[in-house]
Amino acid sequence: MTSPVRPPARILLVDDHALVRRGVRLILDAEPDLEVVAEAGDGAEAVAAARRDAGLDLAVLDVAMPRMTGLQAARELARLRPGLRILMLTMYDNEEYFFEALRAGASGYVPKSVADRDLVEACRAALRDESFIYPGAETALIRSYLDRARSGAGLPERPVTEREEEILKLVAEGHTSKEIGDLLFISPKTVERHRANILQKLGLRDRLELTRYAIRVGLIEP
Amino acid sequence: MTSPVRPPARILLVDDHALVRRGVRLILDAEPDLEVVAEAGDGAEAVAAARRDAGLDLAVLDVAMPRMTGLQAARELARLRPGLRILMLTMYDNEEYFFEALRAGASGYVPKSVADRDLVEACRAALRDESFIYPGAETALIRSYLDRARSGAGLPERPVTEREEEILKLVAEGHTSKEIGDLLFISPKTVERHRANILQKLGLRDRLELTRYAIRVGLIEP
DNA sequence: TTGTACATCCGTGCCGGCACCCATGTGCGA
DNA sequence: TCGCACATGGGTGCCGGCACGGATGTACAA
Numbered sequence: 001m002t003s004p005v006r007p008p009a010r011i012l013l014v015d016d017h018a019l020v021r022r023g024v025r026l027i028l029d030a031e032p033d034l035e036v037v038a039e040a041g042d043g044a045e046a047v048a049a050a051r052r053d054a055g056l057d058l059a060v061l062d063v064a065m066p067r068m069t070g071l072q073a074a075r076e077l078a079r080l081r082p083g084l085r086i087l088m089l090t091m092y093d094n095e096e097y098f099f100e101a102l103r104a105g106a107s108g109y110v111p112k113s114v115a116d117r118d119l120v121e122a123c124r125a126a127l128r129d130e131s132f133i134y135p136g137a138e139t140a141l142i143r144s145y146l147d148r149a150r151s152g153a154g155l156p157e158r159p160v161t162e163r164e165e166e167i168l169k170l171v172a173e174g175h176t177s178k179e180i181g182d183l184l185f186i187s188p189k190t191v192e193r194h195r196a197n198i199l200q201k202l203g204l205r206d207r208l209e210l211t212r213y214a215i216r217v218g219l220i221e222p
Numbered sequence: 223m224t225s226p227v228r229p230p231a232r233i234l235l236v237d238d239h240a241l242v243r244r245g246v247r248l249i250l251d252a253e254p255d256l257e258v259v260a261e262a263g264d265g266a267e268a269v270a271a272a273r274r275d276a277g278l279d280l281a282v283l284d285v286a287m288p289r290m291t292g293l294q295a296a297r298e299l300a301r302l303r304p305g306l307r308i309l310m311l312t313m314y315d316n317e318e319y320f321f322e323a324l325r326a327g328a329s330g331y332v333p334k335s336v337a338d339r340d341l342v343e344a345c346r347a348a349l350r351d352e353s354f355i356y357p358g359a360e361t362a363l364i365r366s367y368l369d370r371a372r373s374g375a376g377l378p379e380r381p382v383t384e385r386e387e388e389i390l391k392l393v394a395e396g397h398t399s400k401e402i403g404d405l406l407f408i409s410p411k412t413v414e415r416h417r418a419n420i421l422q423k424l425g426l427r428d429r430l431e432l433t434r435y436a437i438r439v440g441l442i443e444p
Numbered sequence: 445t446t447g448t449a450c451a452t453c454c455g456t457g458c459c460g461g462c463a464c465c466c467a468t469g470t471g472c473g474a
Numbered sequence: 475t476c477g478c479a480c481a482t483g484g485g486t487g488c489c490g491g492c493a494c495g496g497a498t499g500t501a502c503a504a
Contacts (some may be wrong), residue, residue, distance in 0.1 A: 016333035017313070019341060034484065044358060047336010091239070098486050112239035119241060145288060174430045176460065196462070197480095207461070208396040208433055215437060215444040222434040222444070280463065319476070398490065410490095418492070419450095429462050 008035040009127050011057055014073065015062040015089070016045040020112075024060070024089075025117045034123055043068025047076045056084055058127055061106075063090040063097065064218030071097075071217060079104025085126040089119075091215060100217075103159070160198055165219070167194045168190045171207055172214035230257040231349050232277055236268040236295065237284040237311070241352055244313075247281070249338045253434040256345055265290025267432060269298045278306055283328075284441030285312040285319065293326045293439060294321075300327025310342075320440075325381070382420055387441070389416045393429055394436035 013036045015021045021039050028034045038053060040046040042065045050056060050079045059077055063070040072164050074086050074190060087108040088101045101109045110119055124134045160168060168181045177195070181188040195207075233250060235258045237243045243261050247346045260275060262268040264287045272278060281299055282302040296308050309330040310323045323331050329346045332341055382390060392402045399417070403410040417429075426432050436442045 018337050018406055019249075019311075020245060023242060023248060026245060026248040027241075050418040082298045089241075099419045107462085115240050116244040142296055161480070174428070178460085186481085187483055189484060192462075193482075205462095206396070207431060211433060212437070212444040215434070222437040271481095383450065399488085408451085409453055411454060414492075415450080415453080421492085427492095 006033075008033050009057040009123070009163060010035060010037045010053075011123070012036075012038045012040065012046060012049055012053075012056050012059040012109070014040040014059060014064045014065070014070070016041050017062075020062075024119070026061075027119060028123065031120055034120065042066055043070065043073030043076070046073050047080065050081050050084065051078050054081070056081065057087045058087060058123060059076065060087045060089060060123070062218075063101075066218065069102055069218040070101055074101065074104035074106050085129070086102065087122055087126045097217065099164075160201055164194055164198050164201075166200050168210065169215060169219050171195055171198075172211040172220050230255050231279040231345070232257060232275075233345070234258075234260045234262065234268060234275075234281040235294070236265070236277050236281060236287070238263050238287045238362045239284075242284075246341070249341060250345065251280075253342055255323050265295030265298070266287055266291065269302065272299050272303050272306065277305070278303065280309060280345060282309045282311060282345070284440075285310055285323075286438065288440070288443065291440040293322055293428055296323065296326035296328050307351070309344055309348045310363040317441065322381075332437045364436075382423055386416055386420050388422075389413060390432065390436060391441050392419050392435065393420075394416055394433040394442050396433075 008031075011034060013021055013025055013028070015024065016020075018041070025036045025039070028036050038049045038056070039048050039112075043061075044067055046059065046061065048088060056175075059074075061070040061073055061077075065073070070088055070090075074088065077084055077086060085104040086104075088104075088106045090097065090109065090111050093111045093113060098109050098116075107129065109124045109217070110122045143191075158215075166184070167180060170183065171191075175183070177188040177191040180191045184191070199205065199210065201212060202210070203211060211220075215222050228291065230253075233278055235243055235250070237246065240263070243263075250258050255270045260278070262270045263269050264336070265283075268281065268283065268291075272281070281296075283292040283299075285296055287295070288366055290298075292310055296310065299306055299308060307330075308326075308328040309332060310326075310328045312316060312319065312331065312333050315333045315335060320331050330344045332344045336344075388406070389402060392405065393413075398404070399410040399413040402413045406413070418430075421427070421432065424432070424435060428434060431444075437444050
């Protein structure tokens with residue numbers, strides 16, 4: 001009978017691409033202290049899995065997923081299981097969602113362009129309740145973070161409201177204000193109002209940037 | 223001394239995400255008849271790798287990559303190494319690029335949502351010089367393919383010209399006709415002409431759809 | 445040589461995006 | 475109770491996207 005120092009961490013792996021899940025699972029399962037015990041293909045499945053299994057230690061979440069984005073799923077998971085650590089995986093090295101991820105309850109943020117070693121280290125850091133910032137963007141991120149922390153009061157609060165997200169999605173899908181108004185039974189002017197508020201909140205210039213934003217966070221598919 | 227029936231196929235693996243490369247490599251290397259002998263992070267690296275190594279049997283290419291898209295890389299590879307089989311990997315189940323991939327010289331087209339078994343089978347099919355169509359979309363794809371083959375003469379020829387692709391990229395990045403005109407030293411009206419031709423050729427409605435198209439094929443990042 | 449594809453340019457007109465301005469009602473928390 | 479955020483609605487005006495119409499020059503292939 002062997003007596004390991006501690007059992008491996010129980011991990012929930014969430015990504016909409018089965019192939020990526022499989023690959024990441026192989027990477028993580030190769031580590032003696034990490035074990036993928038559940039998989040999910042979207043945010044809703046992830047929440048369901050966390051509801052079933054109270055013994056999860058860590059959730060590794062892709063940012064962009066259909067039905068429920070990784071950010072939304074992170075918020076749900078953090079609410080449902082306050083002890084669960086959350087690591088966000090992202091396609092793009094873009095750091096502007098780092099804070100969005102932190103606000104959503106994530107403790108780490110890892111782009112898919114990193115090496116497998118870095119992912120493993122990020123998992124371990126998250127399990128030790130340390131924030132993991134991927135190497136390379138570290139300086140820029142920390143500088144930006146410190147800037148904001150110094151100037152304002154902590155993280156900027158700018159999540160869009162539910163109604164705004166609804167309209168954000170429709171705008172990003174290419175619908176006109178009139179079409180959206182007809183869909184939601186409101187005036188096209190109200191849609192324009194919402195759209196302007198969204199652009200202002202997210203610091204975007206026009207529909208086109210809004211569309212790219214929606215794609216980045218997985219709200220819509222390209 | 224063992225004497226295997228034949229040596230494993232030599233595979234070039236191309237994806238801009240190191241994590242995905244690592245995972246896919248683990249999947250393929252687990253098969254006795256498949257071996258990843260080279261990796262590349264974008265199309266340019268892939269072409270360089272194929273130039274160095276004349277003994278490659280198969281290239282597994284992600285569609286969306288920075289600098290040179292998977293489709294462009296496939297064209298280059300097919301020109302450089304006519305014997306090399308090419309398998310396209312794509313993020314989106316969308317089948318409208320299947321023909322684009324075929325024209326670019328690919329013999330298979332696999333979405334990342336498939337299971338690892340399917341990827342392995344697709345590699346083997348490509349190595350046997352058979353076309354692989356992923357399960358599920360098979361019927362719709364074949365039906366569409368047969369429709370086109372029956373009605374017209376083979377595959378529809380509709381690649382955009384180099385100039386058009388240049389403008390396509392700039393339009394998708396959100397530049398106005400005037401900005402693009404200033405950049406390329408041409409009249410904004412000419413830019414609009416090109417844009418209209420592009421929309422018509424690709425069957426798109428407006429800038430927004432054009433942007434999503436450019437993101438899907440990796441011409442720009444969201 | 446003649447046609448065809450490509451790139452270049454122009455005018456006209458409509459419609460929608462977007463930036464400003466404004467106001468009202470509702471609900472919630474200080 | 476008083477503000478504040480949120481959702482709702484309106485007006486005005488500019489500019490750019492996009493659909494039409496037209497044109498020229500050049501290069502290359504049938």
